[in-house]
Amino acid sequence: MNIPEITKDHIFEEVNRGRYRAKNRLFRSAAVTLNTDPSGRINDEVIGIYEKMAAGGVGTICYEAVPVLRYERLTQDFFNLPKDQMLGSYVNYFDSDDMIEEHKRLVSAVKKYDTQIVMQLVLSTYKRKNEDGSFNPVDLDNLTGEEFKEIENAFVDCAIRASKAGYDGIQLHLAHGFFLCRLISRFCNHRTDEYGTDRLKLIRNIYKRIRDNVSEDFQIGVKINEYEFMTDEQEKEEGSRNISAVPICKELFDMGFDLVEFSGKPAMRCGIKPYENEAYFQDSAYELKKLVSLNKDKTVAVTGGNRSPQYINSLYLRTGIDVYGICRPLIREANLPNRWKSGDLRASKCLSCNRCGSAVDCPFEE
Ligand SMILES: Cc1cc2nc3c(=O)[nH]c(=O)nc-3n(C[C@H](O)[C@H](O)[C@H](O)COP(=O)(O)O)c2cc1C
Numbered sequence: 001m002n003i004p005e006i007t008k009d010h011i012f013e014e015v016n017r018g019r020y021r022a023k024n025r026l027f028r029s030a031a032v033t034l035n036t037d038p039s040g041r042i043n044d045e046v047i048g049i050y051e052k053m054a055a056g057g058v059g060t061i062c063y064e065a066v067p068v069l070r071y072e073r074l075t076q077d078f079f080n081l082p083k084d085q086m087l088g089s090y091v092n093y094f095d096s097d098d099m100i101e102e103h104k105r106l107v108s109a110v111k112k113y114d115t116q117i118v119m120q121l122v123l124s125t126y127k128r129k130n131e132d133g134s135f136n137p138v139d140l141d142n143l144t145g146e147e148f149k150e151i152e153n154a155f156v157d158c159a160i161r162a163s164k165a166g167y168d169g170i171q172l173h174l175a176h177g178f179f180l181c182r183l184i185s186r187f188c189n190h191r192t193d194e195y196g197t198d199r200l201k202l203i204r205n206i207y208k209r210i211r212d213n214v215s216e217d218f219q220i221g222v223k224i225n226e227y228e229f230m231t232d233e234q235e236k237e238e239g240s241r242n243i244s245a246v247p248i249c250k251e252l253f254d255m256g257f258d259l260v261e262f263s264g265k266p267a268m269r270c271g272i273k274p275y276e277n278e279a280y281f282q283d284s285a286y287e288l289k290k291l292v293s294l295n296k297d298k299t300v301a302v303t304g305g306n307r308s309p310q311y312i313n314s315l316y317l318r319t320g321i322d323v324y325g326i327c328r329p330l331i332r333e334a335n336l337p338n339r340w341k342s343g344d345l346r347a348s349k350c351l352s353c354n355r356c357g358s359a360v361d362c363p364f365e366e
């Protein structure tokens with residue numbers, strides 16, 4: 001096995017790129033905690049999870065996907081599972097101002113460690129209310145203009161709430177087949193109105209309204225799939241057509257977005273071997289990085305399979321990609337960044353086996 005040598009440690013350099021200011025290049029990519037509280041409110045247990053992560057030395061934490069619209073109280077909102085397959089625990093919401101205080105506590109627990117924290121905002125699927133009070137999922141091709149406005153308001157309101165709670169920014173979830181991911185994909189968006197002829201219209205509206213209502217230093221980023229999204233059914237019928245999302249990312253940067261984090265399909269690959277097949281979305285991230293290399297205010301991040309400090313360091317030297325997302329490695333071992341920083345350069349112990357159902361759920365010992 002050929003382990004790249006570390007000539008100079010770039011991982012623990014400060015990152016100062018416009019609004020993105022972190023003590024190192026490691027970025028905890030979002031992972032739902034699947035809280036035990038059916039209200040969707042965070043409690044001391046959730047705050048403790050994030051505090052432990054921050055104490056472990058990661059530079060930035062992306063707080064888990066928060067659904068901006070609440071239809072039912074359970075994880076069904078997020079995972080869109082049939083009722084009989086709902087998981088036994090709950091996603092966290094942030095849909096009311098009276099939740100700001102508890103999020104302030106979470107933010108200050110994290111910031112004690114000089115760690116940045118941004119909140120990820122998501123809509124999995126829009127659901128229309130029936131007369132009997134139940135909800136039905138609606139395909140994005142069939143949404144009304146008013147429903148688009150409702151979605152826009154929900155993202156903006158949640159982002160403003162996040163800024164009031166002290167988060168350093170928000171991240172729009174444009175990846176993993178969720179609503180905004182499908183909206184920007186030519187394979188899923190067949191609308192002929194303004195939301196179809198300009199597939200970024202909703203995102204532009206959301207961006208502008210957030211920017212107008214938060215402080216100048218508030219970061220607005222996205223997590224995005226490296227290719228425009230096709231559903232599994234489309235891939236079966238038409239074969240997969242990999243249309244790069246890099247031009248969309250460039251447009252998002254031109255619009256004003258601060259950070260693009262690359263993910264893709266599937267996001268959580270199994271069988272990652274340190275030094276061999278790490279950073280599986282690096283090609284797209286590198287392509288975007290080359291395109292915006294002169295712009296020092298924009299941050300390109302790559303998530304998925306970052307496992308060893310040697311590989312991350314050599315990838316940085318080769319590509320200049322600014323930030324490196326780690327998710328499962330921190331579920332396995334929250335202290336991983338500090339371990340690397342202290343000179344123990346063994347790769348993450350994470351086996352990439354996907355037995356973790358939530359951000360605190362690794363069955364193996366730390
Ligand atoms: C338990 C779990 C929960 C996750 N929840 C989210 C989420 O809320 N939002 C998101 O964008 N990605 C989520 N992901 C995907 C990760 O952010 C990341 O993209 C993926 O795990 C690949 O990175 P890794 O190889 O470092 O784990 C989750 C992953 C896991 C394992």
Ligand code: SF4
Nearest residue numbers: 350351353354356362
């Ligand atoms: S269960 Fe543990 S070892 Fe397996 S992928 Fe999840 S964090 Fe890694």
